[in-house]
Amino acid sequence: MEKSESTKIDVVETNKERKGKAPLLGTAPVVAAAGAVEHAKGGANRGIAIFDLILRIAAFASALGAAVAMGTTEETLPFFTQFFQFEASYDDLPTFTFFVAAMAIVVAYLVLSVPFSIVCIVRPHAVVPRLLLIIFDTVIIALTTGAAGSSAAIVYLAHNGNQDANWLAICQQFGDFCQRVSGAVVAAFVTVVILIFLVVLSASALRRHR
Amino acid sequence: MEKSESTKIDVVETNKERKGKAPLLGTAPVVAAAGAVEHAKGGANRGIAIFDLILRIAAFASALGAAVAMGTTEETLPFFTQFFQFEASYDDLPTFTFFVAAMAIVVAYLVLSVPFSIVCIVRPHAVVPRLLLIIFDTVIIALTTGAAGSSAAIVYLAHNGNQDANWLAICQQFGDFCQRVSGAVVAAFVTVVILIFLVVLSASALRRHR
Numbered sequence: 001m002e003k004s005e006s007t008k009i010d011v012v013e014t015n016k017e018r019k020g021k022a023p024l025l026g027t028a029p030v031v032a033a034a035g036a037v038e039h040a041k042g043g044a045n046r047g048i049a050i051f052d053l054i055l056r057i058a059a060f061a062s063a064l065g066a067a068v069a070m071g072t073t074e075e076t077l078p079f080f081t082q083f084f085q086f087e088a089s090y091d092d093l094p095t096f097t098f099f100v101a102a103m104a105i106v107v108a109y110l111v112l113s114v115p116f117s118i119v120c121i122v123r124p125h126a127v128v129p130r131l132l133l134i135i136f137d138t139v140i141i142a143l144t145t146g147a148a149g150s151s152a153a154i155v156y157l158a159h160n161g162n163q164d165a166n167w168l169a170i171c172q173q174f175g176d177f178c179q180r181v182s183g184a185v186v187a188a189f190v191t192v193v194i195l196i197f198l199v200v201l202s203a204s205a206l207r208r209h210r
Numbered sequence: 211m212e213k214s215e216s217t218k219i220d221v222v223e224t225n226k227e228r229k230g231k232a233p234l235l236g237t238a239p240v241v242a243a244a245g246a247v248e249h250a251k252g253g254a255n256r257g258i259a260i261f262d263l264i265l266r267i268a269a270f271a272s273a274l275g276a277a278v279a280m281g282t283t284e285e286t287l288p289f290f291t292q293f294f295q296f297e298a299s300y301d302d303l304p305t306f307t308f309f310v311a312a313m314a315i316v317v318a319y320l321v322l323s324v325p326f327s328i329v330c331i332v333r334p335h336a337v338v339p340r341l342l343l344i345i346f347d348t349v350i351i352a353l354t355t356g357a358a359g360s361s362a363a364i365v366y367l368a369h370n371g372n373q374d375a376n377w378l379a380i381c382q383q384f385g386d387f388c389q390r391v392s393g394a395v396v397a398a399f400v401t402v403v404i405l406i407f408l409v410v411l412s413a414s415a416l417r418r419h420r
Binding site for chain 2: 088092093094095127131134135138139141142145146147148149150151152153154156157158160162164165166167168170192196199200203204206207
């Protein structure tokens, strides 16, 4: 924006200079006013970029919490028979394994996206990093929601069971296990909400580039 | 863009007119050149908007297909005992009921978003409708992925069962039911992919507003 504008004003001046009557004083306040507008827009965009960075760190924290809570979940019941020891671990259910893998990817992405967010703070008018952030944030929203939704379905089944399919609830036995897993799912949904907010912020910052 | 530019040029002219030496011929080609650039950008944006509309209709079709396939799924086994008739229906599993409800919302949203998409075709420089589309598309991506992911987890369980939780696979008995449900989940994931592509398109169109 800044660039194209100054180019146009240069062209106007050149035209006038060719005609030998260049009212430079007349254009100066216009340029100054345009600069002030640019500056105000840059300030607003910088504020959005700083907020973006803070939200990104919050999303990182909740995604890491979800991954760690799920990944360290196992419960061994305090009684056992001669042949069995009853224990539940997250990797008994493939959905929870997917959850841990997906949240690990989300955590890694959020770490890698921080430099782009910082670039947006340093250069409030940069469009490409914002655009990249919007695109990859959207993909990561899909990944996180998929992991959170699938685990929520399994957690619901573990809590309530299903009579029609003859699947029994396992949370009566493994109460602690179910609590931790539910917590991890909630943390994943919190991450989704923060990520949606990040996309909305980035899109409104792009809009200000007009 | 168009508006602010014409305003600035007006100001320049006013300044010059006040000084009594207005080289109107000098500024005319500049305005024309700027108009040509605007026109080219508008054409690209219009192309993106038309593509957006086509993709939106495709997403509508796949979402409707997913909702209908899931909502009409039921299977009655061809044998029965004195007391039971074995049948499986999508509303035996709460996750599938959620899937149908979520996909119905997605279908309704996609219908309602078509006018906004048409506005973007008619006015390629309009920013507000594009911004609204990005924001709501992102929310709908989360909803669709949540529904698709949770149903995928249950479908996986129905196909494979889980030994650790003592949940038996039910697809041996209800093979047709499982096929239809799997098809609906795949259609939902196709919708997600199209929606992500829609957000990327809208964001890149916003970028062109510079």
